[in-house]
Amino acid sequence: MNKSRDGAGTRRWVVKIGSSLITNNGTGLDRDAIEKWVRQLVSLQQGGIEVVLVSSGAVAEGVKRLGLKKRPREIHLQQAAAAVGQMGLIQAYESCFQQYGVHTAQVLLTHDDLSNRRRYLNARSTLAGLVGMQVVPVINENDTVATAELCFGDNDTLGALVANLLGADTLIILTDQQGLHEADPRTQADAPLIAEAMAEDSRLLAMAGGSGSLGRGGMITKITAARLAARSGARTIIASGREPDVLVRLAQGESIGTRLLPEKQPMAARKQWLAGHLKAKGQLVIDAGAVTVLRESGRSLLPVGVSAVNGQFDRGEMVVCVDESGQEIARGLVNYDSREASQILRQSSRQIEGILGYVGDAEMIHRDNLVLTE
């Protein structure tokens, strides 16, 4: 088996910690448990794995801080509790990571942030910048602005969308059960654990029940998240966050919990997603040198290779790259809007700042966001 599929050689992991797990019997945060996960996350990072954390717990901590008896039913009060509790959640992670000299960054996202093309690229660049500097992003849903229609509804989905965004190879969902069982262990204690399945396996959803009292998604959203993560080639592991050294052991390739596998490897899947799911908004005409570089070396498209810009598009939208005879060569997510692209075409990347007045990306389209037309 490919090493990167088996834990030890894996490069980028999104680890999601659920509400049911992070609370101490429903009363605020379980700081001892947070300490343990942080120690493991630092050890993964030291082992060369880029780590991004998606953590729930804001509402649970807010409920405790506000002295409420239980999670309020009204959405606006849940949002208020989340705003209060997020302070404690971030404080807990920040202080634990600081013991190891590791910086953390608070990132609050909504679904809208990741479906809007410009914000998608911005979120991607910021998160990639953070992990590149060995900072651990601690992501949560932006509950203050996420309304019922807009919100992720659960952080499992958020974890999967972040895995898509960053091209992560693994999404780990830590929860309060050993993994996905053939039936909800709360109602059927002896239901066997599923060790491995394809994320798309249609039998899985029938096994999943709803959430416990604290979480929102239950197993249904974890399976849906695994399917979403698989679209960009990430495998998902659902495991118990109470299992000693669970993250470290997973990184060593130990089989713990439930593995839900994608059909395709990350890069192939991401490119298929790019090619198939987005509508092209404009066109870049590229010169013969750029055609060769794209086709033969798989490199990024630089402004210097662009000879004309057709149509109107925003940063982050899909554009088609054609050669000077109009034949399609590739398509990809463009780093500049059509007005900026027209200003910097045929220019070297070093000149972008002088022309636009700010430092943007060196590439017109980064190679990770570019798909060659067959």
Ligand SMILES: Nc1ncnc2c1ncn2[C@@H]1O[C@H](COP(=O)(O)OP(=O)(O)O)[C@@H](O)[C@H]1O
């Ligand atoms: N088939 C299943 N296997 C395991 N757990 C299940 C299953 N169906 C439903 N569940 C429930 O899902 C819960 C975990 O989901 P949830 O409460 O949303 O957790 P989290 O807050 O970690 O996301 C478990 O406590 C369990 O009772």
Ligand SMILES: N[C@@H](CCC(=O)OP(=O)(O)O)C(=O)O
């Ligand atoms: N943003 C909320 C999300 C909670 C949530 O959906 O939790 P989970 O059951 O872990 O998917 C919080 O931090 O409390």
